Amino acid sequence: MPDMAMTLVExxxxxxxxxxxxxxxxxxxxxxxxxxxxxxxxxxxxxxxEQLGAENVWDPSKVVVILDHYVPNKDVxxxxxxxxxxxxxxKYGIQHYYEVGRGGICHQVLLENGHVLPGMVVVGTDxxxxxxxxxxxxxxxxxxxxxxVVLKSGKVWERVPNTILVEIDGTLAFPLSSKDLILWIxxxxxxxxxxxxxxxxxxxxxxxxxxxxxxxxxxxxxxAGATNGIIEPDEKTLDYLKNATGEIPNCVHGDPDAHxxxxxxxxxxxxxxxxxxxxxSPANVVPVGRVEGTHIDQAFVGSCTNGRLEDLQIAExxxxxxxxxxxxxxxxxxxxxxxxxxxxEQGLLASFVRAGAAVSTPTCGPCMExxxxxxxxxxxxxxxxxxxxxxxxxxxxxxxxxxxxxxxxASAVEGQITNPKRFLGK
Amino acid sequence: MIIKGKVWKFGADIDTDELFxxxxxxxGDETNAEAYQEFxxxxxxxxxxxxxxxxxxxxxxxxxxxxxxxxxxxGIGSSRQQAAETLxxxxxxxxxxxxxHRIFFRNFWNLGCPALDVPGISKGFSTGQEIQxxxxxxxxxxxxxxxxxDYHLCVPPWFMNMLKAGGLIPYHRSMNR
Numbered sequence: 310m311p312d313m314a315m316t317l318v319e320x321x322x323x324x325x326x327x328x329x330x331x332x333x334x335x336x337x338x339x340x341x342x343x344x345x346x347x348x349x350x351x352x353x354x355x356x357x358x359e360q361l362g363a364e365n366v367w368d369p370s371k372v373v374v375i376l377d378h379y380v381p382n383k384d385v386x387x388x389x390x391x392x393x394x395x396x397x398x399x400k401y402g403i404q405h406y407y408e409v410g411r412g413g414i415c416h417q418v419l420l421e422n423g424h425v426l427p428g429m430v431v432v433g434t435d436x437x438x439x440x441x442x443x444x445x446x447x448x449x450x451x452x453x454x455x456x457x458v459v460l461k462s463g464k465v466w467e468r469v470p471n472t473i474l475v476e477i478d479g480t481l482a483f484p485l486s487s488k489d490l491i492l493w494i495x496x497x498x499x500x501x502x503x504x505x506x507x508x509x510x511x512x513x514x515x516x517x518x519x520x521x522x523x524x525x526x527x528x529x530x531x532x533a534g535a536t537n538g539i540i541e542p543d544e545k546t547l548d549y550l551k552n553a554t555g556e557i558p559n560c561v562h563g564d565p566d567a568h569x570x571x572x573x574x575x576x577x578x579x580x581x582x583x584x585x586x587x588x589x590s591p592a593n594v595v596p597v598g599r600v601e602g603t604h605i606d607q608a609f610v611g612s613c614t615n616g617r618l619e620d621l622q623i624a625e626x627x628x629x630x631x632x633x634x635x636x637x638x639x640x641x642x643x644x645x646x647x648x649x650x651x652x653x654e655q656g657l658l659a660s661f662v663r664a665g666a667a668v669s670t671p672t673c674g675p676c677m678e679x680x681x682x683x684x685x686x687x688x689x690x691x692x693x694x695x696x697x698x699x700x701x702x703x704x705x706x707x708x709x710x711x712x713x714x715x716x717x718x719a720s721a722v723e724g725q726i727t728n729p730k731r732f733l734g735k
Numbered sequence: 736m737i738i739k740g741k742v743w744k745f746g747a748d749i750d751t752d753e754l755f756x757x758x759x760x761x762x763g764d765e766t767n768a769e770a771y772q773e774f775x776x777x778x779x780x781x782x783x784x785x786x787x788x789x790x791x792x793x794x795x796x797x798x799x800x801x802x803x804x805x806x807x808x809x810g811i812g813s814s815r816q817q818a819a820e821t822l823x824x825x826x827x828x829x830x831x832x833x834x835x836h837r838i839f840f841r842n843f844w845n846l847g848c849p850a851l852d853v854p855g856i857s858k859g860f861s862t863g864q865e866i867q868x869x870x871x872x873x874x875x876x877x878x879x880x881x882x883x884x885d886y887h888l889c890v891p892p893w894f895m896n897m898l899k900a901g902g903l904i905p906y907h908r909s910m911n912r
Contacts, residue, residue, distance in 0.1 A: 336891050349760050350814065356765035360904050362911060379761055387761045436814045436838055452816035452842035454903045461907075466891045468837075500748055501808035504834050505889075534808060536837050590748065677757035698750040698812065700782040701757070 316472040317563035318507045318539055321447045324561070325430045333471040333570065334505070342446075343371055343424055344459050345433035347415045349378040349679075352390040354434055355397035357457035366401040367463035373405040373424055374398050375415040378673045383680035401460075413645025413671035416440035416613040420524065421647055423553030427542040428561035432456070432465055437613050437695065439535065442527035443520060444550060445542035445560060447507075450531070470507040470536040471570035473498075477512035479577030484729040486623065487522035488615055488693065488713035490514070490577065491529045492584040496594035497573060503535035506570065509563075510540050514577055520549040521617040528614050529695050532591040583728060585691075586711035589699050597716055597728045605710075606688040608639045608721035611669075612676040615693035615714050616644030618651050624718035625657045627732045628664045634724030639666040640682050642674045666721070678703050691720045736870040736899070738849075739878070740828050743797065744862040745805035746788030751812035751839065753786055755779045755821050772824050779821025790862045799826030802868075804860040806832065809850070810839020819843040829868060831875060833857050844894060847902030851875070853886040870895060 315323060319331050326337040346354045351374055358366075366372060374394060379387040398406045405424065412418045416437055419425050427445030431438060434456045441448035451465065459465050475494055481487070498508075508530040515523060523540050530538025540546075542560045551557050583597045610616070610624045621643060633639040641661045643649040649671055652658050661668050675682025676694035684690055684703030690710070692702070697709035712720070715729035722732075759781070763774035783789045788806075803809075803822070809832035810818060819842035822830070830843060835852045843850040851868070853875065860866060864879035875884045888894070893906075900906035 334889050336889065338891075350816070353765050353816070357904060359766070361907055390761055434814050436812060438814075450814040450838050452814055452819070452838060452845060454816065454845040455841060458903060458907060468889050500811055501834055501836075504808065505837055534811060534836055677752070679757055679760075683758075696752070696812065698752040699786065701752045705782045705785070 314564040314566040314568065316567040316569065317509060317541055317561065318447055318470060318472055318537065320561050320563060321428050321430065322467065322469055324428065331469045333469050335469045337467055337469055339430045339465050339467055341371065341432055341459050341463050341465055342429035343373065343431040344456065345373045345375065345415055345419060345431070345438065346456055347374070347378060347435060348376040348380060348391055348394060350434040350453050351397070352393040353453045354456045355393055357453050358460050361457050361461055363461035366403065366460050369402045370404045372403045372460065373419060374403055375407040375412050375418050376409055377412065377414045379680045380409045380672055387680065410670070411646055413648070414613045414616065414673055416528065417617065417644040420444060421553055421645060423550055426550065426558045427546070428559070432459055436531045437528055439531045439538045440524055440528040440613055442530065442537050442539035443524040445540065445546060447537055447539065449537045468505055470505055472507045472509050473503055473571045473573065474509050474511060474569040475573045475575060477510065477514040477575040477577065479514055481514055481577050484583055484715040484733065485580060486713045486715060487518055487525040489580055489584045491526050492586055492594045492711065493580050494575065495529065495532055495586070495592045498533040498592070500532060500590055500592045501534045503530065503533040506535055508533060508535045508538045510538065515540060516543065519619060520545055521619050524617065525614055529591065532695060582730065583713055583716045585716065585726065586697055588697050588708040588710070591696060591711060597712070597726065600710065600726050601728060603726040604689060605637050605691045605720055605725060607682065607684065607690040608637060608717050609675045609682060609690060609692040609694065610714050610717050611640070611642030611644065611674055612694035613644060614695045616642055616648065618648050620693065620714040621648070621652050621657050624714040625660045627715060627718040627722065627729060628666070629660050631664055631722050633665040633721050636724040637721060639721040640669065640675055641666050642669045643671055645671050675702055677701055691717050691726060693717050737867060738828055739865065739867045740800045740802035741798070742804050742860050742862055742864045742866050743790050743793055743801055744857070744860055745790065745803055745809070747806035748808045748811055749788055749805060751810060751815055751818040753782050754818035755815055756782045760815060760817065775817055775820045776824040779817065780825065797825050797827070800828050801826060802828055802866050803830045804832070804857055804866065805830065806857045807834045808836055809834070810836040814838050816842045819846055823848050831856055831866070831868070844890070844897065845903035847898060849898060851886055851888065853884060856884055859884060
């Protein structure tokens, strides 16, 4: 009898393609449970769908369309793309559409509204679709031609990924957060360490993290080149999803004797101070002390990586009663309308505004060069977002340092890269 | 099927922001094939100039049918298919790299352009040499030095038919008929 034990991802993929067992590097045809597109590639997807000559979307109840990258629209080009998307949504009866002011960043919207459930196969026209793995789903990015085919057929092929098990143990106390943790993991894996692989995050540290914090881990799995990132659902996941859907979903779990291509053990005690990914890559990670004092022109708290309520709470704790440094500017963007509302009610936004920050409605914003917070030649930014490739957020000579909300907020106050530890207890 | 072309040797970690900057994503009319191609060709690779992982003179001198040979992790980053389209519309016939990022790999094939991940291949080539890819025998040859490499592709069985059809959309259209 062959070895039937499977990892979590192998189980999800086996179920989706209707086989008893799948093995890494095998090619499988998956039935898609959820397909997502947004304003950056939605109009492109719609054009490709029309080219296919399809008459219907395979299942309009399984498609989610969200406007997030360029909203509210900045010019006629972006407005036209959004018009095309709305026409597409209407024409094919797409059941889940999130308009400006009612949604937020797609990855956050999928999770907080309960679109993603454990065991699902999720595809999106966005590389950070990996984020949804925090709910125990297989979630991966695809291009627009493939999305057009998914919308027509409900099917997508996949090369079954190897599973890299990252076991994380130890406490993670302020000012450290899950952002420092994923940067530490990226420094071990590098930007190509997980190509055609799943990163499965586990261990006591992950169990202790809130679901919001876990989302930061799966979000940046793609930065190691991974096909997807995933976390086994537990009580916290179920509470989160019950809150989002009103029901307790069924879970899929990996077998205890499953084979992992690689195991990496992380002890959080080895992370001595907050971490920063210096330009030009998310894996170019250094302790904050190595770059402390670097002047910053802009600081950004937000994005699908770190725009959740607890991120805003941490940043606000540091900003409260202080001012953004006169030589820099701070942009704060809640990741979704729900978070925006909660941050309003808790007085967080007022605190940011009083400190001299620019607070915006939910959008991807300055994470990439899209419609706001664009960096000029030679400008330096510190951001809670996920990528710092040259030119990612503006002029090719601009530079981005990636860090946690605590480090970014502390740096905004000082006008230079700063260890948030100095703000402890003040 | 055999393709042959002049090599442009790229470095590691060519990212999608480099291939197609975010500022151009909302431009171009995808419903007008010719205008779209012109837009992508004109705006793509805009940030690649002066990058150490891109060979000198590439933007100015790339010709239709040329082939990129690269080090690890070609195409890391975004889902944006424009990153693959910009290479296709500049005339790149294939990308052969030590490793290729998953989304770029799929996007390039879907446009009817092969991407091959062949560990260690980059050491066997330099810019200006001639490369031949024989899909029938799964062999890559450096026609300048005579060196030969085997490759193994992890793709669905219908991929070569898709390549012959000119990409994913034409392949599906042909199946509808």
